[in-house]
Amino acid sequence: MCIKQVLANRQTRLNRYTKRSILPVLAKGRSKLVEELEQPSKIFPEVKQRMRLAYKKDARMYNLKKRHVKFQPGKRVWKVNTKRFSAKLTPKFIECVIRRKITSLVYELQNLEDKFVGRLHIKDLKPGVQPSGDLEEEQVVLSVG
16 A cells, blocks of 8 residues: 555544644655755744744643742641651651741741751642631631641
8 A cells, every 4th residue: 555545545634733734744755845854944934833832832731730839937837758668657748837948949847846857849848727726716727628
């Protein structure tokens, strides 16, 4: 079966960036394609457009996973417990207090006994429930969250 028969039998496939059919490019033949590639001035605008679209797509996917959370010094947070020798028996998170902010993504932590815990990235932290004087209010917050 030659390429033209295969291309004729297939449904039109679309390029994911330009939404144009890629089959005519394949059907032109190798010599025509090589001639087009030798003229870079015709190719550059399309390459720029494809790079722009790829950048937008990658940026959108990255921003979906980004957490926009800020913690203040003195606030309670939960840090991921990385020292889990037995996954079933040790807690997944440990309650800590923010000591100070190092960068917009890194915080210095201390445990509840004021012992230095370390510097952790924001991806390893969860907001904690802040203690209050009223016991009923704290129970409501815990039941909702």
